[in-house]
Amino acid sequence: MKSKNIKNNHLSFNEQCYALLMKIPKGKITTYKALANALNTKAYQAVGNAMANNPNPINVPCHRVVNSNGAIGNYAFGIERKIDLLESEGVSTENGKIVAFKKLLFTFN
DNA sequence: GGAATGACATTTA
DNA sequence: CTAAATGCCATTC
Numbered sequence: 001m002k003s004k005n006i007k008n009n010h011l012s013f014n015e016q017c018y019a020l021l022m023k024i025p026k027g028k029i030t031t032y033k034a035l036a037n038a039l040n041t042k043a044y045q046a047v048g049n050a051m052a053n054n055p056n057p058i059n060v061p062c063h064r065v066v067n068s069n070g071a072i073g074n075y076a077f078g079i080e081r082k083i084d085l086l087e088s089e090g091v092s093t094e095n096g097k098i099v100a101f102k103k104l105l106f107t108f109n
Numbered sequence: 110g111g112a113a114t115g116a117c118a119t120t121t122a
Numbered sequence: 123c124t125a126a127a128t129g130c131c132a133t134t135c
Contacts, residue, residue: 031117031118032116032117032118033117033118036117042118043117044117044118045114045115045116045117045118046115046117047116047117048115048116048117049114049115049116049117050116051116052115052116054116062116065116066116067116067117067118068117068118068119069118072116073116073117074115074116074117075116076116079116082116
């Protein structure tokens with residue numbers, strides 16, 4: 001691979017994503033769009049890709065990230081698991097979609 | 110250095 | 123509202 005060596009003090013794209021993820025309060029959710037927007041980029045899909053790496057699902061609540069249309073999206077451990085975790089935190093879902101998703105949506109403002 | 114991939118988004122039909 | 127097609131960005135092979 002053409003890794004350019006790690007001399008960057010700034011966090012990598014995925015690292016930044018994780019940092020933002022950890023800021024999300026319990027019972028709230030966010031979207032890939034909002035996340036990317038917070039990072040001043042439009043790499044919505046890249047954000048998801050960062051989650052796919054999922055180096056530390058323990059520290060990072062990846063399950064609190066959903067699609068901008070309110071759909072659950074995907075999850076490394078499976079959609080079922082993601083929904084279950086969300087429900088456990090008080091986020092109601094229905095047919096793979098977030099209920100009152102706009103209310104629970106956490107923007108990094 | 111280039112092609113392929115993905116936990117997406119937006120627009121159009 | 124649902125479904126399909128197109129675009130986008132960063133990362134990996």
